[in-house]
Amino acid sequence: MEIQQVDLKRQYASIQPEMDEAIHGVLQRTDFIMGKPVEEFEKAYAAFSGAKHCIGLASGTAAIHLALAALNIGPGDEVITVSHTFIASAEPVVYLGAKPVFVEVEPDYFTLDPAKLEAAITPKTKAILPVHIYGQCADMAPILEIAARHNIPVIEDAAQAQGSKYHGNTAGTLGLAACFSFYPGKNLGAYGDAGALTTNDDALAERVRRIRNHGRQPKLKYEHFEVGYGERLDTLQAAVLKVKLSYLADWNEKRRWVAARYNSELEGIPGLKLPPLRPGCEHIYHQYVLRTEQRDALGSYLQGKGIHTGVHYPMPLHLQPAFKYLGYKAGDFPVTEKLASTVLSLPMFAELTEDEMGYIIQNVRDFFKA
Numbered sequence: 001m002e003i004q005q006v007d008l009k010r011q012y013a014s015i016q017p018e019m020d021e022a023i024h025g026v027l028q029r030t031d032f033i034m035g036k037p038v039e040e041f042e043k044a045y046a047a048f049s050g051a052k053h054c055i056g057l058a059s060g061t062a063a064i065h066l067a068l069a070a071l072n073i074g075p076g077d078e079v080i081t082v083s084h085t086f087i088a089s090a091e092p093v094v095y096l097g098a099k100p101v102f103v104e105v106e107p108d109y110f111t112l113d114p115a116k117l118e119a120a121i122t123p124k125t126k127a128i129l130p131v132h133i134y135g136q137c138a139d140m141a142p143i144l145e146i147a148a149r150h151n152i153p154v155i156e157d158a159a160q161a162q163g164s165k166y167h168g169n170t171a172g173t174l175g176l177a178a179c180f181s182f183y184p185g186k187n188l189g190a191y192g193d194a195g196a197l198t199t200n201d202d203a204l205a206e207r208v209r210r211i212r213n214h215g216r217q218p219k220l221k222y223e224h225f226e227v228g229y230g231e232r233l234d235t236l237q238a239a240v241l242k243v244k245l246s247y248l249a250d251w252n253e254k255r256r257w258v259a260a261r262y263n264s265e266l267e268g269i270p271g272l273k274l275p276p277l278r279p280g281c282e283h284i285y286h287q288y289v290l291r292t293e294q295r296d297a298l299g300s301y302l303q304g305k306g307i308h309t310g311v312h313y314p315m316p317l318h319l320q321p322a323f324k325y326l327g328y329k330a331g332d333f334p335v336t337e338k339l340a341s342t343v344l345s346l347p348m349f350a351e352l353t354e355d356e357m358g359y360i361i362q363n364v365r366d367f368f369k370a
């Protein structure tokens with residue numbers, strides 16, 4: 001048996017006629033830039049996440065970049081985020097000349113630890129960017145409470161959290177704005193790079209709409225009100241995303257079903273920790289992440305059995321060569337560093353079969369028996 005960590009071919013096979021038709025529609029209309037599907041997808045995604053506005057963008061990185069740009073963040077400013085994440089959570093801070101400041105994560109839920117947040121806030125802090133890592137929301141209530149007390153906006157990095165819920169509210173409506181990635185492997189994935197920003201704030205939405213498209217006002221093609229960016233969502237990707245969005249709730253439900261089986265059949269193995277559910281939250285299992293001191297050995301054992309796993313992520317941001325200039329050192333964030341050496345992501349996608357799940361579970365059990 002050969003099982004990918006995420007298998008995009010099966011998903012395409014399950015929706016091929018509808019998808020091919022949507023793509024052909026764009027080719028026939030040749031409305032490649034800001035075509036009809038862009039607006040249609042934005043409306044549908046706003047409705048899906050319960051946000052007033054959705055602005056389609058070129059990637060998740062662009063969504064974070066434009067959210068921070070729209071807040072006028074620049075040189076001398078600081079933005080707080082976590083070190084246990086993908087580098088794109090912090091890169092846009094640097095694009096704007098500002099400084100990323102890292103905060104420790106909660107040992108159980110892997111997201112920004114609200115108890116460690118206040119100590120990182122300074123008069124220079126201009127935004128707080130919690131990451132809903134693996135598809136489960138950060139503990140937004142205390143984060144928002146602390147941020148409000150200091151009058152600092154909260155921007156969600158919801159790149160891994162399309163449809164994830166926190167006490168009944170969907171990711172994308174929890175902070176001032178939320179940044180989504182539709183990288184192909186995400187729960188809602190394009191056939192290339194794509195992203196979006198959601199917000200309930202009219203002024204922020206208008207600014208992001210303008211700066212994604214070279215600072216243009218919508219009806220004046222060659223009149224530029226400010227210097228912007230070329231970070232639009234392209235029409236082909238919007239058409240792809242529109243087809244897939246109608247299946248997303250179902251796919252997320254299937255992922256929860258896979259996770260439930262992993263949870264029940266891998267429970268109680270000494271030396272193996274399963275990913276806990278935060279009370280009041282609905283996980284979308286972008287990743288199903290085990291923790292074990294024998295992470296590398298387990299990964300190679302499963303690889304030998306044809307089971308592909310992933311490590312998200314092996315090196316925390318504060319120890320990355322790219323961020324050496326920030327002056328962090330090993331030992332600064334013990335929980336984060338421990339995660340980097342112990343996390344392992346099992347295969348996780350909606351089309352996993354019962355037989356494959358059984359095979360994966362059996363092999364994990366065999367590894368720990370030996």
Ligand SMILES: *Cc1c(COP(=O)(O)O)cnc(C)c1O
Pocket residue numbers: 059060061062085086088089131157159160180181182183193194195
């Ligand atoms: C995928 C991802 C991003 C970046 O998204 P792109 O669409 O690849 O630019 C940002 N943050 C997190 C947490 C991600 O997982």
